Each structure stands twice: as structure tokens, then as C-alpha cells.
Amino acid sequence: MEIRFQAIGIIHTPYKESAPYQPVEEAEDEFTAVLEPRYEAGLFKLEKFRYIYLIYYIDRLNVQPKMHVKPPWAGSVEVGLFASRSPARPNPIGLSVVKVKKVEGNVVYTSGLDVFDGTPLLDIKPYIRELDSKEDANYGWIEGLDNREHLMLHIKGIPHKY
Numbered sequence: 511m512e513i514r515f516q517a518i519g520i521i522h523t524p525y526k527e528s529a530p531y532q533p534v535e536e537a538e539d540e541f542t543a544v545l546e547p548r549y550e551a552g553l554f555k556l557e558k559f560r561y562i563y564l565i566y567y568i569d570r571l572n573v574q575p576k577m578h579v580k581p582p583w584a585g586s587v588e589v590g591l592f593a594s595r596s597p598a599r600p601n602p603i604g605l606s607v608v609k610v611k612k613v614e615g616n617v618v619y620t621s622g623l624d625v626f627d628g629t630p631l632l633d634i635k636p637y638i639r640e641l642d643s644k645e646d647a648n649y650g651w652i653e654g655l656d657n658r659e660h661l662m663l664h665i666k667g668i669p670h671k672y
């Protein structure tokens with residue numbers, strides 16, 4: 511079955527050719543989701559939420575998805591594609607949770623993102639406490655890796671000196 515979507519806007523970030531693996535909340539540059547003017551009214555009360563999901567099309571991939579991947583930060587560990595957050599997927603859809611800084615007209619200003627400038631935006635949804643955070647969530651296969659805390663800094667792109 512073929513499904514067609516149209517972008518609802520464009521994401522702007524300072525990243526032209528490389529981006530963090532996951533959003534870096536503390537990043538200081540400007541990150542915005544600019545909606546098509548016809549969708550502006552849909553942002554009504556979005557600012558009430560502290561966090562939102564941005565869902566987007568990972569548009570500049572030139573690799574075919576493989577069913578087994580080795581996440582770059584996880585050494586030589588191999589896992590199934592769907593047990594990973596690899597961008598190279600049959601449907602290259604990305605998902606990032608970010609903080610809402612402010613909404614002005616059709617522009618949503620957010621905390622740091624992990625996408626290239628110009629990435630097409632597919633959807634925005636509120637991140638709702640209790641609905642979206644599971645107290646008993648675990649680390650899956652990451653649990654078994656040595657140095658998990660250190661690896662999490664790499665995954666999240668948090669600068670560290672060890």
C-alpha cells in the first residue's frame with residue numbers, strides 16, 4: 511500500500527551536514543518549526559505544553575535500510591532495525607521530543623533538535639505527562655552494555671570530558 515503525506519511545514523536548525531543522534535535540550539542555537547500559514551490556527555494552546563513531539567520526514571538519506579544495524583555509539587553491538595533509532599528505515603520518519611520555548615504566529619521555537627536544517631515537518635503532538643512517560647520504562651538491549659551512563663551522554667550528544 512502506498513501512502514502519501516504532505517509536509518505541514520519545515521524545521522530550521524543550525525545543522526547543515528551533521529546533527530546530534532538525539533535532541534540536545536541545552537543546545538543554545540535557534541530551533542524552529544515553521545508551519546504552512548494555513549495550519550497556524552492549529553497551534554492554538556500548544557504553548558500550554560512544556561514538551562511536544564515533532565514528527566518529520568528524514569529526507570536526505572542515501573542509504574538503503576538494513577534489517578540489522580550497529581548504532582554508531584554502541585561499539586560493535588548489532589540489533590534489529592526496529593530495536594534501534596537509526597534514521598535509515600523503510601519509512602524514514604523521525605520523532606523528537608523537545609521543549610516549547612514560545613509560539614509566535616506560525617513559528618514554534620523549541621529546544622535543541624537532531625535534524626538537518628530544512629527537514630520537512632509531518633506533525634506536531636503534545637507530550638502529556640502520564641500518557642507519554644512510563645515509570646517502568648527500561649533501557650532494552652542498552653541495559654546490557656558496559657558503561658551505559660557514559661553511552662547515554664554520547665546518544666544524547668551531551669559534551670563530557672571522560
Ligand SMILES: C[S@@+](CC[C@H](N)C(=O)[O-])C[C@H]1O[C@@H](n2cnc3c(N)ncnc32)[C@H](O)[C@@H]1O
Nearest residue numbers: 529530531568569570571595597604605625626
Ligand atoms: C539517529 S536519528 C534520530 C531521529 C529521531 N530523534 C528519532 O529517534 O526518530 C538522528 C540522525 O539523523 C540524521 N538526520 C537528521 N536529519 C536528517 C535529514 N533531514 N536527512 C537525513 N538524515 C538526517 C542525522 O545524522 C542525525 O544524527
